[in-house]
Amino acid sequence: MNIYENIVILNASLPDEEINASITRIKDLVTNSGGETVKADLWGRRKLAYEIKKQQKGFYVFFVFKTPAPSIKKLEELYKVFDPIIKYMVIKLGSKQVKALEAAQAAEAERAEKAEKAKVEA
Numbered sequence: 001m002n003i004y005e006n007i008v009i010l011n012a013s014l015p016d017e018e019i020n021a022s023i024t025r026i027k028d029l030v031t032n033s034g035g036e037t038v039k040a041d042l043w044g045r046r047k048l049a050y051e052i053k054k055q056q057k058g059f060y061v062f063f064v065f066k067t068p069a070p071s072i073k074k075l076e077e078l079y080k081v082f083d084p085i086i087k088y089m090v091i092k093l094g095s096k097q098v099k100a101l102e103a104a105q106a107a108e109a110e111r112a113e114k115a116e117k118a119k120v121e122a
Contacts, residue, residue, distance in 0.1 A: 001035065003098050004065045004072060008079070009058035009087040013043045019059055026063070029075055034066025038101075052086050062122045064101065 008026065010019055027037050043060035050056070072090055079088045093101065 001066050003038070003093045004063075004067065005091045005093060005122075006065060006075075006095075006113065007089050008061045008063070008085055009048070010058045010084050011053070011086055012057035013055075013057060013072070014059070014084055018084060022082070025077070025082075026075070029078060030063075030065050030067050030071060030092040033071030033074055035065050035071050037063060038066050038105075039064040046091055046120060055086055058086055093109055 012023055014022075023040065023042075027040065030037055039062075041062040043062060045057055048056055048058050075088065079085050084110050085104070
């Protein structure tokens with residue numbers, strides 16, 4: 001399985017429930033096609049650098065997926081017809097990026113573990 005980074009810009013005028021439903025739909029598509037969501041960051045509503053589809057603001061979501069290559073084609077087909085999505089980009093990570101991602105995840109887990117120990121000791 002390959003690892004992919006995916007940034008999606010959703011229509012910012014949608015209510016939070018619809019944005020969450022859209023994110024869940026994307027995650028479900030990846031999971032149902034044999035992959036897994038490694039990371040999903042909600043970056044929130046931001047002003048776009050330029051107008052896209054007559055929108056000046058967008059809701060940014062960043063995903064990291066571990067999934068087979070054919071599921072990315074399904075995902076991109078969904079993005080093309082799914083109305084809440086303004087823009088998207090999917091990038092396959094190389095071996096150096098995968099190693100950096102794994103190192104960052106290990107460091108984050110270690111930080112969380114230290115913070116948890118500090119809470120217990122306090």
